[in-house]
Amino acid sequence: MLAYLIRRLWQMVPTLLGVVLLVFALFKFFGSDPAVILGGQNATQAQIAAIRQELGLDQPWWIQLWIFVKQIATFDWGKSWATNEPVAHLFASRLPATLTVMVPILILDSLLAIPVALGVAYVRGSLTDRVIMVVTTVALSISFLVYVIVGQYVFGFQLGWFPVQGWSDSTWTNLVQYVPLPLLLVVAVGLAPQTRLYRTFFLDELGQDYVRTARAKGLGEGAVLFKHVLRNAMIPILTNVGLALPGIFVGSFLIEVFFSIPGLGREVLLAVNRSDYPVIQAATVYLAVLTMLINLATDLLYKLVDPRVVLK
Secondary structure, rough: HHHHHHHHHHHHHHHHHHHHHHHHHHHHOOOOOOHHHHOOOOOOOOHHHHHHHHOOOOOOOHHHHHHHHHHHHHHOOOOOOOOOOHHHHHHHHHHHHHHHHHHHHHHHHHHHHHHHHHHHHHOOOOOOHHHHHHHHHHHHHOOOOHHHHHHHHHHHHHOOOOOOOOOOOOOHHHHHOOOHHHHHHHHHHHHHHHHHHHHHHHHHHHHOOOHHHHHHOOHHHEEEEEEEEHHHHHHHHHHHHHHHHHHHHHOHHHHHHHHOOHHHHHHHHHHHHOOOHHHHHHHHHHHHHHHHHHHHHHHHHHHHHOOOOOOO
């Protein structure tokens, strides 16, 4: 296990270098000139040259690349061009709001999707199964914007159950007042694809030889599902959850914008609109590192869920 962990961590180094080079090349050779963006339309050539010198953009590209690598190694991305706020402080101050919304969404989505999909697999081929599949297909066909607009109108304006927008400095207040409505809408949207996907996983396992053997030994359908099928289907389920985990730390752009949540998702979207390169670069590199670490953790969980898995 330790040798596998060290080898995987070492393999991340060239991957991270590739991400760094790609991000640097995209912003350096294909993006707009930051000095022109910061100077504005009325800036003179002298002012643009001064901004370029201040940002170090007048240096050769290999020196700029070295500066970029040092920023990654020291976690010092400088300051935001739009707000003049240190990028590290910006991320640290926006991350709690994103986690306050996204962590309950992921937990509730997974906790609901697994038993619902298992129940649908249990009654496979029945009228209930067909109805649920039709409902999930219809739910998948509707844009998330429709859910947001209808949800805010019905639950916020008509019924007055939840505030439509807002945020506070109290985590408990946010969880009780401001998180329930986006949580309800996102889970309602995410439950449909998760149910269909997990149902497929369960049905694939139900066709395996070990299921027929278990039934031949006299095990009931419930015991087969919970003791055998669920355990073996956890590997693709963990893969799906692992793919969703990086989104927790980035947040949902639509959720944070429509519900005025001061999280990372809205901040990254604002940075894109402002061409705030330091924020965009930091978010891109952090997300790449986070994705690699989550993939490693998911592979280690495979061994925990199924001891037959061999880590090579």
